[in-house]
Amino acid sequence: MRNFFIKRRIHIIFLGLLLACANVKPPSGGEPDRTPPKIVEFSPTNFTTNFKENEIYIKFSNWMERGSVVNNIFLNPPLKYEIKWSGKKMYIRFPINLPENTTFNLVLGTNVADLDGNKFEQPFTLVFSTGTKIDSGRIVGKTVLGKLQNVYVYAIPIKELADTSFNINKVFHYRTQPDKDGIFSFEALKYDSYIVVAYSDKNNNKQFDFGTEDFGINADTILVSKTVTDTISVLLAKPTDETSPIITNAFAMNQHTIKITFSEPIKVTDTSVNRLFEIQDTTSKKKNFPFAWTFDPSIPKEISIFFKDTLSLSVFHLSITDMKLITDTVGNPLKIETPILLKGSKNPDGNQPAPLQTQLFLKSPKDTFSIMFSKPLDTNKTRFSIKCINIEQNDTTSATYHFVNFNKIQILIPNLRWKGFYNILVETDTLFDFWGKAYFKNKFQVQLKVNDEPKLGSLKGKLIAGLDTSLGLPMIMAMSEQGTYYCKVVNNDFELKNIPEGDYILVAFYDQNQDGIYNYGRLNPIKFSEKIIKLSGKILIRRGWTVEELRF
Template structure:
């Protein structure tokens, strides 16, 4: 009997611990259901208060209405003017303590910008553009700059872009090298406001970056700038900044060598007249096939002769050599290739009226056997079709036949119907499509009026996915006819083609060169079935970016 009581006591103690553990875990679970919290932390008290004059404190305490966390503290938070020793930021539950490590200058307005550093704990809602302002003198700087940030090519407003300014005396030293001390982030409408600024001359920029360091250090990032300095003596508004992908100063090539033995060369900018030459082994130069992209910023190199272990390829623009790339492989290395095809039909598997069927292979075609191709029209086998090569592409052929609207077609490519330059043959494959009806297409005539005769413009037609369908350079009032376009929604975009090269050209922030301006017609054009319509298009006079 004496041994049973401790055993009973131990068993009940264990049970109590299990119950406490279960209920303890349940107590810290987040509530289930209900609306998601979308509200960022809110400041409820600041000690000393925000906008304090004659500030002489050694630290600041900020209290918020909920638990919060700091993220990317020393990337997001800046203090202007910047002290030699940055402050120390300590977050604890609902309180943020800022300890100054350096002596503050006299009669100076200081602005601590928290960027996107303050976020609530549960949903990471960001308290954007929160600032704490104080002055060590009687006066607080109160000037402001405000405006909007848009995308150059779409003319749509850009949210979450960083807008930054540098005093003109620091611009050439700090921009692109150091994080700005004065910055803000655009709201959901692309608007921005910089406040509590001291009078003086500034350079203003906007940056849409991939990494949150607030430094323009990558040509793939979007940048905007004002060409003229902003002389701030009063509040300045209606600043417009247009983001663009900068034309890189230096030409570079990125190479990719696939497991199919194809060498892809990706240029960091488009070229006017690109070409590719095999430097070593020189005898293989005549063995290559080069395919350039439509934008002339990519070259795909197919080597008929793969009997090499080292390849050196040079990229030219006109007669000017730009860069050289090297590629190594094992002399007898094997590759995996799959000869597949794309067909010239739309996303609804319909062939445009009056068109031939294009067949584009994934690799250059060496030969084909028409006898191994079977074309059926409404289940009836067709004999009187022909196959012709595309003179502009080694990967494309055209199946010519009088395709009829509304008829169902099937093209069967039996095994070995096509052979690529490496001797690979296709596997058996088929595609089904329909001859589209003419009533599914429309004709649009644009009656274009230009603001200044003799100047150059490029009128561009875009689909509802903002894909460029057609470009027409013009220099005066004219009519542009779009025939046989699928019914649907379209937009018009106009480039102010200042250098008269027939396309849009980007800018360069370091050379203080703005991109060419673009105007987007605000009306969406609806093409109805089997309909011919006219649309007046009055291009407005170009608004020059400052």
């Protein structure tokens, strides 16, 4: 009997521990509550001065998911604190006395959630001071784009950025989150100069991860004073790739071909490869230049270059004459960090030429298209017969072509249709490569698909704002899930023609560097974004319609 009571006591104690650690909630039943949680009581009151306590009390309207609350408390300036719970009540306790004559800004972010997953509609801010006055600086703004409940906004004093290699997660900053409409505010700031940075926290680690998360910065230093409250806009953009591609490998595949592999997908902006690439025999110092190149879109990190003469078995030094003409997909130029050496190959070139692509897509039925072969051809001897088979209607059309260079033909097919699906048959009795080797009875098939006809609309309107052209060329940026489109503002009038239907936000801005696009800015070193003049609400563009007399 004694053992029974001991075991029962242990069970009761264990149950008590579980209740102390878990989220306490009322009995379940019925439909889930979809009402967003609110804070219904708190102490001290907002803008309390001479605060001498060591505890903040907050009561919620709903039963809360406590982890989400604890992980979304931001205290500026930061101090150590402890959290205690009692039902819907939370107590934030400071283990040491608060510093004197200091204004505190406590923010509960919009990722705070109740037990049904409902989140705050807007952040909660509590301001109090341990002195006789409260700092009264204020910044109000709006973030555009990004999943707003995962967006954080920092206000960083300029003096914290003296070190150009600063980490924005480690320097002192005020932190908040925007509400469901993107509006944010910083209250009770010290009078100072600030920058404002916003980012989309994709991995929910409450820190900005450079190079992987959407990011934005304001357009200039923000001076916060007794008489100035700055209102700003911050646009979030995908992270900018500022890393140049490099050559990771180069080797001779055979007696005429060198394959070059890059660190990332590349673009070659000049097709005259004899002006781009050069190899030099390290023994005889003789130079050789390629005459053709191929690029397989399915392997965008590689190109092959071809030489008319047979390469020796010597060691060669490969160099690029103008690295600006080889870039990654966002325009960063090639960078060569170490000398590139490769050895010639005695392997014969026995591979049959074939199209590098088996599927092609056209934006419009009026477009021409090209087929690139895997190696150069003898364009004087090789003759193709090209037919286009409409798969849906089962009819056949002859096509015309011409050689663009030694390994590319351009094809023109009349009467293609929107959303059409075709088989392109390329045949030749004898296919000759550049070095004279013949391949007989060749038949290649390439699938061709024409996009659906785009659903386009237009808009024209007037920008209602005083413009200062000394700040740059006024422009309009129309942003939607379909893409981003630009036009100039002339005498406050603007017009965007033939843009895909959908919901848009218009951004009027000064194009300071006159490159025709909006510059989102950068960190390390700091480069401010271009100045925003005005933002619109959502505007619906419909197919075949023009939104006229828009005024914003």
